[in-house]
Amino acid sequence: MNSQANALPLLIGTAQRAAVESLQAQLLSFGVPVLVFSRKSALLAALHEQPALAVLIDEAGLEDAATDDVLPLLTRLYKGTVFCITSDVPVIRQIALMRLGVTGFLSWPIDTQRLIDRLDQLADAGKGNPYRVLVVDDSETITRWVSHILQEAGMQVRTLHNPLDIFLALDRFRPEIVLMDVYMPECGGDEMARLIRQHPQFDSIPIVFLSTETSRGRQWQARSMGGDDFLIKNQESDELLASVSITAERYRRLRQWMTRDSLTGLLDHTHLIQQLEVQTVAARAQSYPLSYAMIDIDHFKQVNDLHGHAVGDRVIKSLARLLRQMAPLSDLIGRYGGEEFAIIMPGLSQIRAAQRMDEIRMAFFQLRHLVGEVTLQVSFSAGVAALEDGMSASQLVEAADRALYQAKRAGRNQIGMATMC
Template sequence: MPIFTKKLIYFVTPNLDGFNELGRQLQFFGFEYQVFDRNSALLAALYTEKPCIVVMDEVGMTDSTAIQCLPLLTKLFNGPIFLANFGIDIGKQLEYLRSGVSDFISYPINLQTLIDRLDQLEEHEHIQPYKVLLVDDSDTVAKWASTVLSGAGMVVKHLADPLKVIGWLERFNPDILLLDVYMPQCQGDEIAKLIRQRAQFDSIPIVFLSTETHRGKQLMARSMGGDDFLVKNMDADELVAAVSITAERYRTLRRWMTRDSLTGLLNHTNVVESLAREVARAHKESRQLSYAMVDIDHFKLINDQYGHSVGDRVIKSLSRLLKQSMPNPDAVGRYGGEEFALIWTDHTQIRAAQRTDELRVLFNGLAQSNADGHFVATFSAGVAQLEDGMSAQDLIDAADQALYQAKAAGRNQVGLAPKR
């Protein structure tokens, strides 16, 4: 069943106060929660509304142990069940696994660790279907391949004219390009060579699809920029497997190439490229565009006082808050260190500043954990609006100057760049 249709967590524990505090912190990241200390209340709630996950104390509840509760719980709920524990041996873990527990999480429960696990579950649940651009002048072959791949859950776009491939690569943004070798207008390897001359398409795998069986000619075609060679009369299951394996491998590589390893946000290069695209679009279509630079206050002091691992958790907590609050994943990135970039499309400067300030207030409410307890981290921000004649770099410089002014004025606030 889809487990993240609603971000609702059920906590099962005799310790209501501790889990209520954890739940309140999770609310900052868009989760809802309910805490149950009695078996009857939990089972009644499951009949009414299913959560995305159940987190159960190893003690169980006030009226039943975890082992006693699990059989009926698993009949009513087939989603993930985490067991929070102080450390149990492998024999006990096996007993819990056989009773329906899917994973274990250690006490004391660290907010960031729990969210990491929830993120992994959500990403697995929301894997996007592979997008395949098929370039082949044969309607018969194209129909067969499209039917096979679409039947496997992929999104397929067939293009009969190879001379239009560049435009469709930009618009469709496929995970993989299937390219016929022999076409009336040109050879597939010629098109592959042209594609490989454009850096923005480096991460798209090109797989030749042809009746050619001569190994030397296949290798020659691949030397022009192809990544693999498939024969057209191959088995349907083999086609699905070959396309899936290649598309998944390159999707993973693309993620590592474009995303920051700590936060999963766009890295510096790619968030700047995303901003440049939005600037060009805003100028062309006369649309509003604002940009915010966000910087965690006194971050060096956090690292010096609590250690770099705590500093990393502060960065991750802010990155999650920003990612969940922005309109799309390409609208936020880690600019560098403790700095983040927010692209506010169709926003005036005032509206973008208001939205950024709402995020500032939310971040202030997060309890950041360390070895001795909790502390509060804050951020400052600068917001600039795109004006006629401004480039992406001009917009970045204006927001950066506004950020500097916000820090000079006392930090933990949002500064506005003056109009030119």
């Protein structure tokens, strides 16, 4: 579970403390600590003492200062995102506030889910996840040169001198780009690229050839066998860095679009099952426990029927965000379909996985979804199964699904556990 103590706080400056009490509680339940200040000096002191995820300031001002007086001082101390909370102010006023340093606007009453979405975008932008680069070359000199350049730029680099071991590296390291020599003793890089393209799970990984070959005809021939680009060895380091960065970023965005559910940002059904198959093989090969949980939002049809599909989507997104926060590995969570989710938990026994799921269940049940003047409380049920000897990935899914329906039959809002064979 992610520690809220390590999360950057959201700072709110407003004279209307009561108006943000519910917002403060909601954000805290999502793991976003909130500090509220009604006086200028306290808000500025907090910005001076600690970093913040973002600042929200009331257009109506604080108890002891107008917003126009606070913003110039605030933006000297803080270079991050500043949202202004407004109530139907004209465009000319919004322009004036932007000139004072406001970067976005929110309206009273604040839509918690939309604010959380925007905060998530800020947090993701600040993570700066390094690109993963696999360098395949029989030359120690070349791999050391390439690794030095890319690691200095903050990338994660793995090197491989024998191309025949590449599938193990692809499985374990999951690179976002492969830099591969064309001429190697064991096999040609173009031959290996052609072989890699025979495997659907690796078909879209960019393969960039790195070689001394200067013949354009030979370069195009190599690319036709599965490569995406061709770079000359010992070129300028800036050119190498730029080429790798551009290609890896394009792959990352394409991969996100290809593998993620558009509403939640979690793995879609197909890629969730692919990940489960990969994790099942790895758990069996390395002899560690693996658990799998199926989740279903209780009475979700009633939510849609009574409050509309837009509210239902907000509930789904709320659960998705909570799962990303509290699940052991955020990249092993998927939307199974509709209001169903699933989590792959390598390294956790069934008991430990069930305990973790129960923590998430209680946290989700504590959330309050504001629908106009109505506060909506929603629960979920889950089933947890553990990988046993001889069990396939599909059998693990079936076991967790049976445990889920066991929990639903027992009254919902609880965790069911698959019976061990």
